[in-house]
């Protein structure tokens with residue numbers, strides 16, 4: 001089942017694009033129902049001329065339930081599932097041994113699974129470039145990059161896990177049958 005979109009509306013404002021200084025910014029607001037019953041508002045800013053676009057996410061109902069959110073990604077369509085990681089959320093793809101640790105400086109970010117894979121690919125590529133030619137890690141790193149490339153085409157199956165001890169992170173799945181949420185009990189929070 002595809003997650004339901006509702007209340008999508010477009011607003012026209014006459015302010016100029018900060019990037020090209022010529023285009024007009026189009027603002028669209030969409031309210032999403034998250035599988036656990038919460039709602040969030042996504043505001044998208046797009047230039048009608050250049051590539052500029054930006055997203056803002058505002059949780060409309062506070063999800064303060066600490067838990068582990070899991071999404072199985074097995075095809076191209078799953079890559080469009082939306083991800084919102086709060087600064088206390090730990091994001092992990094165990095099959096690729098990649099993760100983003102929470103921390104005071106960790107970004108709030110709103111993207112989709114594909115966006116997460118791009119960020120990882122970029123980070124791993126930079127790491128790879130800085131290795132010496134005879135570094136023992138190269139083989140392993142190249143395999144991760146290979147798997148990331150296949151994942152971006154929907155050809156590598158993996159699990160995306162967000163562990164959020166404060167609540168506030170979301171996944172809006174394309175296919176709800178691949179989504180699960182496991183509540184963390186108080187005694188697991190320390």
Ligand SMILES: [Zn+2]
Pocket residue numbers: 017018019020021022023024047048049050051052
């Ligand atoms: Zn522009």
